[in-house]
Amino acid sequence: MDSATIVPPYVAKPLELLPFRALMLAPGRVGDPASARALARPYRDVADRLTEWIARGRAVADTAPALYLHEYTSGGLTVRGLVGALRVSRRAAAPTERAVWPHEAIHPEQAGELADRMAQMSLNPAPILLVHHGPERLREVITAIAEGTPDWRYLDRAGQRQRIWAIRDAEQLARVSALLATSRCLIADGHHRYAAYLRLQEQHPGTAWDAGLAMLVDQYDTPLFLGAIHRTLPGADLPALVGAARTTGADVARHDRVRALGALDSTHLVLTDRTDWYTVGPGDLDHQAAVSWLHEQVLTRLADPPKRVDYHHSVDDALAAASDSTPAVLLPSPDFKQVRAIVESGGLLPEKATSFQPKPSLGVLMRPMNDA
Structure with a gap:
C-alpha cells in the first residue's frame, strides 16, 4: 500500500x-x-x-x-x-x-x-x-x-x-x-x-x-x-520479473503457452510477454493472497520498477496488452473465505485485487x- x-x-x-x-x-x-x-x-x-x-x-x-x-x-x-x-x-x-x-x-x-x-x-x-x-x-x-x-x-x-x-x-x-x-x-x-x-x-x-x-x-x-484482476507492467522486464520471483524461493518453471495457461490455478501465477511463458508457485498462499505476494514480495525486489500497473478483468485482455516491454501477470481467482480471513486478521489486499x-x-x- x-x-x-x-x-x-x-x-x-x-x-x-x-x-x-x-x-x-x-x-x-x-x-x-x-x-x-x-x-x-x-x-x-x-x-x-x-x-x-x-x-x-x-x-x-x-x-x-x-x-x-x-x-x-x-x-x-x-x-x-x-x-x-x-x-x-x-x-x-x-x-x-x-x-x-x-x-x-x-x-x-x-x-x-x-x-x-x-x-x-x-x-x-x-x-x-x-x-x-x-x-x-x-x-x-x-x-x-x-x-x-x-x-x-x-x-x-x-x-x-x-x-x-x-x-x-x-x-x-x-x-x-x-x-x-x-x-x-x-x-x-x-x-x-x-x-x-x-x-x-x-x-x-x-x-x-x-x-x-x-x-x-x-x-x-x-x-x-469472485474473479482475479490481472496485471500488465509497462516498462518492466520479463527476465527481471522472473528473477525476482525466484529470489523469493517460489517454484518457477518455463513452459509453452498451453501448459502455462493450464497451470493457472489457486496456487500458481503466470508471467509472460506472449513469447516466453513461466508458471510461478509461491508455495505459501494459505495466509496470503497471490496478488499480495506479487506486490509485496516480487515487485518490491525489482531494481527497475514498472512505470505503472495496468489492470485487466480477463486473461484475454491482459494478453492483448502484453508485449516484450510490457509483461503480463496472470493471477488466480481469490477465495472469498481467504479474503475475509485476511481482512478480519488486520490485513488488506492491494488496489484492484478482486472482481466481484x-x-x-x-x-x-x-x-x-x-x-x-
Whole structure:
C-alpha cells in the first residue's frame, strides 16, 4: 500500500439497512448507456433532470419508503440481495465492533471527488455491493419474500433480468433488522463510494447523509462470482520479473503457452510477454493472497520498477496488452473465505485485487437525498 492511500473508517454494529423511497429509471432505460446522461455533468442539475424524466415517464419514484429485495440475472448467474440505506453514522472503536470491512485502501482525493459529486446531485446513484454469510433464518425470510409476486419485473437493455420486491410490512422489516444487527460484511464493490458516504456523513451529521445506498448479498445464498484482476507492467522486464520471483524461493518453471495457461490455478501465477511463458508457485498462499505476494514480495525486489500497473478483468485482455516491454501477470481467482480471513486478521489486499461479478445495471434503484 503506497502513501497515497488510506484505510477508510469502519462502520460499527449493529448493521442497519434502512427503508428509503427508491427512484428508478423506466425499464426501457435501465442498462441503456444513453441513460447515463441523466447523471452527467453538470451534477447540480441532476435532481431537476430526473424530476423531468419522471414527468416524461423515463423514470419513476416509488410511492412510499421500503427495503427492497433485488434479484438480477446476468450471463446465467443470479444474484439476490437486500437494498437499503446503510447507516454509516457510527464508527467502530475496536475490531469486534466492525460491521463493514473494506478489503482495499482508498485514494482520499478520489473519495472526495465522489462525495462532491453526490452532494451536487443530491443522490446516491447506485448501491455499493456488500457481501456476507447471513444467518439461516434471514435466508428463510428472503426466500419467502422471493416466492411472492415481484413489484417490478423486466428485462433491461443490457440483458439483465430484474425482479424487485418492496418490503414495507412493519413486522417483516423488524425481523430483517434484528437478523442483520450482528452481521459483518465485506465491501465487494464501491470502496471509494463507501469512503465518500463517510465523508458526507461527517460534513452533514443528523441528515439523510447519515446513510448511503447499499446492496447486501449473501454469499451462501446467491453468491457473486469472485474473479482475479490481472496485471500488465509497462516498462518492466520479463527476465527481471522472473528473477525476482525466484529470489523469493517460489517454484518457477518455463513452459509453452498451453501448459502455462493450464497451470493457472489457486496456487500458481503466470508471467509472460506472449513469447516466453513461466508458471510461478509461491508455495505459501494459505495466509496470503497471490496478488499480495506479487506486490509485496516480487515487485518490491525489482531494481527497475514498472512505470505503472495496468489492470485487466480477463486473461484475454491482459494478453492483448502484453508485449516484450510490457509483461503480463496472470493471477488466480481469490477465495472469498481467504479474503475475509485476511481482512478480519488486520490485513488488506492491494488496489484492484478482486472482481466481484456481475454488478447490477445502472438505474435499477437510486436514492434521492432530498426525499430520504
